[in-house]
Amino acid sequence: MSAQPAAPVPFLKGHGTENDFVILPDAEGRLDLSARTVARLCDRRAGVGADGILRVVRSAAHPDARALAAQAEWFMDYRNADGGVAEMCGNGVRVFAHYLHRAGLVRDGEFAVATRAGPRRVRLGDDGRVTVGMGRAVLPPEPREITVAVGERSWPARNVNMGNPHAVVFVDDLADAGPLLDAPLVTPAGAYPDGTNVEFVVDRGPGHVALRVHERGSGETRSCGTGACAVMVAAARRDGADPVADGRPAAYTVDVPGGRLEITEHADGEIEMTGPAVIVAEGLLDPAWLAAD
Numbered sequence: 001m002s003a004q005p006a007a008p009v010p011f012l013k014g015h016g017t018e019n020d021f022v023i024l025p026d027a028e029g030r031l032d033l034s035a036r037t038v039a040r041l042c043d044r045r046a047g048v049g050a051d052g053i054l055r056v057v058r059s060a061a062h063p064d065a066r067a068l069a070a071q072a073e074w075f076m077d078y079r080n081a082d083g084g085v086a087e088m089c090g091n092g093v094r095v096f097a098h099y100l101h102r103a104g105l106v107r108d109g110e111f112a113v114a115t116r117a118g119p120r121r122v123r124l125g126d127d128g129r130v131t132v133g134m135g136r137a138v139l140p141p142e143p144r145e146i147t148v149a150v151g152e153r154s155w156p157a158r159n160v161n162m163g164n165p166h167a168v169v170f171v172d173d174l175a176d177a178g179p180l181l182d183a184p185l186v187t188p189a190g191a192y193p194d195g196t197n198v199e200f201v202v203d204r205g206p207g208h209v210a211l212r213v214h215e216r217g218s219g220e221t222r223s224c225g226t227g228a229c230a231v232m233v234a235a236a237r238r239d240g241a242d243p244v245a246d247g248r249p250a251a252y253t254v255d256v257p258g259g260r261l262e263i264t265e266h267a268d269g270e271i272e273m274t275g276p277a278v279i280v281a282e283g284l285l286d287p288a289w290l291a292a293d
Helices: 035-042 090-102 225-238 287-291
Strands: 009-016 019-025 052-058 074-080 110-115 118-124 129-136 146-150 153-161 165-170 185-187 197-205 208-215 219-221 250-256 259-265 270-276 278-285
Touching: 009 090, 019 090, 035 052, 035 074, 052 090, 074 090, 090 110, 090 118, 090 129, 090 225, 090 270, 090 278, 129 225, 146 165, 153 225, 165 225, 197 225, 208 225, 225 250, 225 259, 225 270, 278 287
Parallel strands: 019 052, 074 110, 165 197, 208 250
Antiparallel strands: 009 019, 009 278, 052 074, 110 118, 118 129, 129 270, 146 153, 146 185, 153 165, 197 208, 208 219, 250 259, 259 270
């Protein structure tokens, strides 16, 4: 942060299928988050610990979201654990929506959340789960084969964009991905000029897959909502299903290390994701610790 806050800064901690976040309520956009501060907050030993930051800002108060203010009152200013700005986070949207409802900032039912990838419709279920309209997948033209390599092994990958980039790889065993301490090598380098998330996928049964993911800027995480959607689309196309072309919805269960997500691609191309969202704690950040940045 650019200057020491005058008072302790409220925060909450939440997760969606164990993809965890620090939530920073900042309605008027007064917090000046540096990449270093974000990385310190996400540090699991020296900070609060998280895969990313969800800053809660009124759309009208943030330059990246003012154009969306008429469609969505609240903007999810999402940052990866390394401090980098990201376009979208599927699990984060569910946790963000759950926080808005918990804080009395939205009513029951359906509402929109502004993100850098555009507005996302969310629906709160009676069972505590949240359904998010994730938009349409974009499958860019691929004149060259995209390859993902881990150590001496490599696989062809499917390029799927869910507002953020994904390289989806089908493998025989999730252990094939290795420890995922470092980002897998993706070639050609120009396929993803801003980097990419990489999903390794195995089949569990008809309409049922499981994944491991290395998230751009965060490393391996317990879940990735946009990644689960990208995997669902890649699996459907591999299995011969294309809802826009054939007029029939396709639904897959996607297991992630932290739980289970249900993903449906409708005949109009819109993708919905349903899964849990949990708030586990809230507290205050010490202004002296923040000032040490």
